[in-house]
Amino acid sequence: EAQVTQNPRYLITVTGKKLTVTCSQNMNHEYMSWYRQDPGLGLRQIYYSMNVEVTDKGDVPEGYKVSRKEKRNFPLILESPSPNQTSLYFCASKVRGSSNTEAFFGQGTRLTVV
Amino acid sequence: RKEVEQDPGPFNVPEGATVAFNCTYSNSASQSFFWYRQDCRKEPKLLMSVYSSGNEDGRFTAQLNRASQYISLLIRDSKLSDSATYLCVVNRVAAGNKLTFGGGTRVLVKP
Numbered sequence: 001e002a003q004v005t006q007n008p009r010y011l012i013t014v015t016g017k018k019l020t021v022t023c024s025q026n027m028n029h030e031y032m033s034w035y036r037q038d039p040g041l042g043l044r045q046i047y048y049s050m051n052v053e054v055t056d057k058g059d060v061p062e063g064y065k066v067s068r069k070e071k072r073n074f075p076l077i078l079e080s081p082s083p084n085q086t087s088l089y090f091c092a093s094k095v096r097g098s099s100n101t102e103a104f105f106g107q108g109t110r111l112t113v114v
Numbered sequence: 115r116k117e118v119e120q121d122p123g124p125f126n127v128p129e130g131a132t133v134a135f136n137c138t139y140s141n142s143a144s145q146s147f148f149w150y151r152q153d154c155r156k157e158p159k160l161l162m163s164v165y166s167s168g169n170e171d172g173r174f175t176a177q178l179n180r181a182s183q184y185i186s187l188l189i190r191d192s193k194l195s196d197s198a199t200y201l202c203v204v205n206r207v208a209a210g211n212k213l214t215f216g217g218g219t220r221v222l223v224k225p
Contacts, residue, residue, distance in 0.1 A: 031211060042217035043158070043201070048210060056210060090157055096211060100146045103213055105157035 002027045006091050006106035013081055013113055021076045021109050023091030029104075030096035032074040033058065034066065036087040037108075043090065049074055050096055081113040117141055120202050120216035127192045127223045134188040135219045137202030144214075146205035147178055147185050151198045152218065158201055161187075192223045 004025045013019055025032065033048035035058075045058030049068040063085055065077040074093075078085060088110050094103040120137045127133045139147075147164035162169065164176040164185050175188040189196055202216035 033213075035215075037155075040217065043215040045212060045214075048212065050210065058212070088155060092213075094211075100163060100205070102148075102160045102163075103158075105159070107157050108155070110155075 002104065004091055004093055004104050004106040006089075006109050008109060009107060010110050011112070013111070015082055015113055016080050019078050019081060019111075021078075021089060021091075021111070023074045023076065023106055024072050025074075025091075025093040025104070026072065027093060027104065028071065029093035030071070032068065032091065032093045033103075034064070034074070034076050035090045035092065036060065036085075037090065038087050046076070046089075081111075083113045085111065086113050087111060115140055116217070117214050118202055118204055118216035120200075120219045122217055123220040123222075125219065125221045127189075127196075127221060129192060129194060129223055129225050131192050132188065132190050133192060133221060134186060135200070135221075136184050136186045137216050137219075138182075138184045139202075139204050139214075140183065141204070141206065142180075142183060143208060144183075144204040144206050147176075148203040148205070148213075149174075149176060149185075149187050150201040150203055150215075152201055153198050158215075161200070189221070192221075194223050194225065197221060197223045 034046040035043040047066040091106040149161040150158040152158045168177045199218040
């Protein structure tokens with residue numbers, strides 16, 4: 001089954017404790033991205049990757065890091081989480097070549113930083 | 115001004131009725147347009163792409179007006195299961211194939 005898998009689904013952590021949210025896709029997609037969703041603000045892009053070893057900032061990259069060492073994986077790293085990073089996070093992947101292709105989303109990670 | 119704007123609703127719709135809502139986008143270089151559906155904080159899922167000539171998928175009809183920079187979604191014969199948030203999404207290849215999301219329009223279909 002074609003899917004994007006995120007882990008963990010739920011996470012409560014303390015300020016400053018480094019964490020990683022994993023994202024893996026099995027569709028051989030070149031393009032992967034991370035979004036956060038907050039009430040009243042919609043989904044905003046954090047980082048994206050056009051292919052292995054190619055990453056770039058989205059609209060709200062501050063406080064986040066990513067890596068793309070393998071095509072299927074695109075982890076999101078919070079080196080020193082803060083309460084304003086409490087949010088619902090989605091990873092997505094799609095075929096890179098065409099603009100008119102469907103993006104597939106993971107089930108989301110609900111992060112609370114206290 | 116947000117790049118993609120939607121009426122947040124909610125649109126309260128009697129079962130069986132028709133509901134329509136729009137989305138406006140500010141960047142004329144936007145190339146591709148989509149409607150995604152999102153159920154109660156679950157992941158967004160593609161409902162339909164929006165083509166220049168307009169397109170229909172069952173009870174759903176999408177229209178694109180490039181001159182006025184808006185897209186629309188019409189739902190006919192609304193079902194209870196149509197209750198969801200509908201996200202308007204635009205794509206610009208020049209911006210790294212970036213998807214930009216509207217804030218969503220909430221639709222509640224009631225018996």
